[in-house]
Amino acid sequence: MPSPRRLVVEVGNSRWKAGLFPEKASRGGPPEPVATLRVAHADDPAPQLRAFLAEHAPHGAAAPAVWSGVNPAGAAALLAAWPTDCGPPPIELPRAALNRLIANGARQPERVGADRLLNALAAAALAPAGCEFAAVADCGTATTIDTVRLPAHPLSAGDRPEFLGGAILPGIVLCARALHAHTAQLPEVSFTEDAPADGRDTEAAIRFGVLEMQAAVVDRLLGGWAEGTAFQILTGGAAGLTVDRLRRCEPHLAPHLTLTGLFLAARDL
Ligand SMILES: Nc1ncnc2c1ncn2[C@@H]1O[C@H](COP(=O)(O)OP(=O)(O)OP(=O)(O)O)[C@@H](O)[C@H]1O
Numbered sequence: 023m024p025s026p027r028r029l030v031v032e033v034g035n036s037r038w039k040a041g042l043f044p045e046k047a048s049r050g051g052p053p054e055p056v057a058t059l060r061v062a063h064a065d066d067p068a069p070q071l072r073a074f075l076a077e078h079a080p081h082g083a084a085a086p087a088v089w090s091g092v093n094p095a096g097a098a099a100l101l102a103a104w105p106t107d108c109g110p111p112p113i114e115l116p117r118a119a120l121n122r123l124i125a126n127g128a129r130q131p132e133r134v135g136a137d138r139l140l141n142a143l144a145a146a147a148l149a150p151a152g153c154e155f156a157a158v159a160d161c162g163t164a165t166t167i168d169t170v171r172l173p174a175h176p177l178s179a180g181d182r183p184e185f186l187g188g189a190i191l192p193g194i195v196l197c198a199r200a201l202h203a204h205t206a207q208l209p210e211v212s213f214t215e216d217a218p219a220d221g222r223d224t225e226a227a228i229r230f231g232v233l234e235m236q237a238a239v240v241d242r243l244l245g246g247w248a249e250g251t252a253f254q255i256l257t258g259g260a261a262g263l264t265v266d267r268l269r270r271c272e273p274h275l276a277p278h279l280t281l282t283g284l285f286l287a288a289r290d291l
Pocket residue numbers: 033034035036037038060161162163164193194195196213214215258259260261262263
């Protein structure tokens with residue numbers, strides 16, 4: 023019988039994401055999901071979750087599944103529609119559990135989004151030994167660019183990573199939507215890998231402007247913090263569209279960073 027897999031679910035503002043992780047930690051490097059799923063809140067979760075688990079956890083996932091997130095209404099809807107033939111609905115990662123794993127240097131620590139703290143936790147696991155700081159850009163509905171002080175002695179129980187705060191700005195879709203909502207002539211555009219963003223028509227000019235704006239902020243903050251010595255990580259749904267436009271920094275791409283942070287925290291429950 024293969025080792026069981028742990029299901030974790032992160033509830034974002036536009037989508038929820040699930041990750042299946044091997045229950046037993048592999049030696050070397052932070053845990054990576056064996057499979058992931060991204061579903062828009064507007065979609066019925068049941069069919070996609072059933073198909074995902076049937077394919078990637080045919081012997082059932084280890085209980086309990088754990089969720090965390092920044093969108094209480096989205097989480098309530100997901101839990102209400104959870105197909106119980108897939109196992110009991112996930113339990114919420116208690117904030118206290120997260121607080122045990124990561125110190126929080128924010129002025130109002132309880133207001134910091136769990137996704138930002140989970141990213142910081144995963145960044146600390148991912149950063150090479152000897153780094154003093156990590157910086158994480160997460161390009162989602164909102165984009166966040168945060169810094170983390172890394173523990174000098176990761177194996178000593180009292181030495182935790184510390185979330186230091188950062189920037190919150192609109193993600194690429196929100197930027198484009200705001201242009202459409204507040205102008206007479208600008209259309210709503212979508213961002214796909216093959217849609218032109220070369221500025222040669224109205225849609226392409228909006229994509230060009232918005233993507234360059236995101237990349238410029240990521241470049242400036244990720245590349246600038248701690249004089250560029252922080253370990254730099256890029257994640258989120260729009261990371262792939264952003265990375266090629268960076269000029270100054272070459273961040274480590276970690277598409278499932280938040281899920282890795284959630285698995286680390288869930289494993290510690
Ligand atoms: N297939 C795709 N290719 C490129 N970019 C995408 C794709 N799907 C979504 N995006 C972009 O990713 C962003 C959403 O990212 P992500 O899935 O990380 O966050 P989310 O669930 O929308 O929000 P949250 O920040 O709350 O987690 C949007 O800006 C969207 O344009």
